[in-house]
Amino acid sequence: xxxxxxxxxxxxxxLSKGQIEILDIxxxxxxxxxxxxxxxxxxxxxxxNDNERKTxxxxxxxxEIIHTNNEITDLTILxxxxxxxKIPDAIILxxxxxxxxxxLTANYKDFKNIDKxxxxxxxxx
Numbered sequence: 591x592x593x594x595x596x597x598x599x600x601x602x603x604x605l606s607k608g609q610i611e612i613l614d615i616x617x618x619x620x621x622x623x624x625x626x627x628x629x630x631x632x633x634x635x636x637x638x639n640d641n642e643r644k645t646x647x648x649x650x651x652x653x654e655i656i657h658t659n660n661e662i663t664d665l666t667i668l669x670x671x672x673x674x675x676k677i678p679d680a681i682i683l684x685x686x687x688x689x690x691x692x693x694l695t696a697n698y699k700d701f702k703n704i705d706k707x708x709x710x711x712x713x714x715x
Contacts, residue, residue, distance in 0.1 A: 592619070592620055593619050593620065593621070593691070593692065594620070594622070594623065594689055594690060594691035594692070595615065595618070595622045595692050595694055596622075596623045596624065596656075596682065596685055596686040596691040596692070596694070597624050597628065597653065597694050598693060598696070598697065598713075599631045599632050599678075600696040600697060600713065601694045601696065602624065602628065602649055602650065603646075604696065604713065604715055605649050606642070606645045606646045609715040610713065610715060612649070612652075615694075619692075621689075621691070622653050623655070623656050623689055624650065624655055624656070625655075625681060625682045625685040626655055626656065626658060627681045627685075628682060629655055632646055632650065633646065633647065656685050656688070658681060658685075661684075661688050662681065662684045663684075665680075665683075665684035665688065666680040666681050666684045669683060669684060669704055673703070675700070675701075676700070679697075683701055683704060683705060686708045687705055687708050692708075692710075692711050693708055693709070693710050694711045694713055695710065695711070695712070696712070696713040696714075696715070698712040
């Protein structure tokens with residue numbers, strides 16, 4: 591295990607549905623995070639049943655939540671000024687950079703060519 595990983599919202603959803611294995615991720619990374627915005631996005635979803643909601647809550651509570659701070663805010667502003675990127679995605683990317691973490695996402699195109707210092711890992715299911 592080495593390095594850090596930030597999970598995008600869609601990665602959490604795939605984890606909850608069993609489409610990716612959490613153990614595979616835990617074997618590869620010593621630090622796994624989610625952004626506070628990711629927590630808001632995923633838990634703000636209308637769940638079809640209580641079991642689905644409980645599974646997502648359990649997964650979210652497994653990882654350290656990174657809240658925004660001045661550095662993340664400034665990076666988010668910079669990303670928005672320089673490229674067309676949605677605010678939630680900009681916050682997630684800024685959080686990955688702040689934590690010096692790779693970003694695991696199924697939406698590679700949302701993050702590509704914005705900050706080459708952040709390694710974007712394309713999630714395929």
